Amino acid sequence: MLLPDHTHVADISGTNASHVTVPLWIVWADRPYRLCPNCKESVQVVPDCPASMDPSTGETQSVNLTHGCGEWLAVRWIAVDSAEKVPEAAEWLEVWHAQDVHAARWVAVQDLTNELRAALARLAEPLVAGETKADREAEIITGRDDTPGIYHDGDQWLAWAHDVRDDGETITVYAAEIQEKHK
Structure with a gap:
């Protein structure tokens, strides 16, 4: 069948x-x-x-x-x-x-957006005595180009995760997208 x-x-x-x-x-x-x-x-x-x-x-x-x-x-x-x-x-x-897959992907995008928004807010906070910009960035970085999480790819801040269904695909949210939504 x-x-x-x-x-x-x-x-x-x-x-x-x-x-x-x-x-x-x-x-x-x-x-x-x-x-x-x-x-x-x-x-x-x-x-x-x-x-x-x-x-x-x-x-x-x-x-x-x-x-x-x-x-x-x-x-x-x-x-x-x-x-x-x-x-x-x-x-x-x-x-x-x-x-269900569509809904799970939507939830993943919302989670990544919230994580990136919180990271960007932390990045924008004033540095404390003795803290450098590199220290702050290291604090919020949770991923790399090959590891899901938040990172700076050399051009922009982003958050990504593996697709909810497919290991070969990814879901990515860029800082520019978040900032564009708030204009």
Whole structure:
């Protein structure tokens, strides 16, 4: 069965305690992020099946999706009672997944903007006795061209992070963008 990108299916049909066969397919989407929202450790973008069948009742139940730090790493999923319903469920999940990725990227941009804004405000504060401009800059620099964070690339201040979904892509906010928004 060909499914849209970022969607998966598992047939978890089984027999309940009354020996009745319960047909059940779980369709789920990838996570819209690759780092835990709480602790920032790597997580499985393509999670295992997020639901199971309670053998006594035949009802679906979510599996434990708690990360080691205690964060619940939600996965969107739909239970369907026939294989024919899988494609439609997968199409819905593909749409929701795209919306979730877009929202996660928006949050990442807002976080980077806030971090860079705070760093620029700190940079603009008067130096204290014995402090140099280089000292202040070293205080606010958290990244480099190959390490996510805040830094000066030789031309401008910026904050960047790996894309929420793709290690090869980045999200970058430039000081000029922040200053342009406040004009």
